[in-house]
Amino acid sequence: MKKLLLSAVAVLFLATGTAHAAQPLWLPSAQYEKPTFDKELLPKPPSHFPLLPPSKYDRPYVGRLTLEISADPNCLGNAIACSQGGQFSCQIKMMPDEVIISRGFDPLDVFRHEQGHCNGWMSDHRDSDPEW
DSSP, X not given: OHHHHHHHHHHHHXXXXXXXXXXXXXXXXXXXXXXXXXXXXXOOOOTTOOOSOOTTTOSOOOSEEEEEEOXXXXXXXXXXXXXXXXXXXXXXXXXXHHHHHHTTOOHHHHHHXXXXXXXXXXXXOTTOOTTO
């Protein structure tokens, strides 16, 4: 009986480890930790763009969250990311990290921006943090 239990626990650890293998390196454990690269090396993004959501929206989403990484995320205009959803489920579409970085943004910050929209931040970015 103990061998069966230990085997089941081992399989669970292996399955859990492989379930996250395809996710970007910065998600989810690094979500609110320091960036994985030096932000000083990024080109400066447009100053009018409110990147990080207000603190009340800058938190993990509690519903079902789907993240799609695609060279063509099918977002309006020339957006590098977009989100769609509501209280119970939300889908975030983002371009690959290399494209986001080449446009002057940190992929983690872009994810947090879109997650803020999942949490109810209005698409017109009202009540953005004062620094933006």
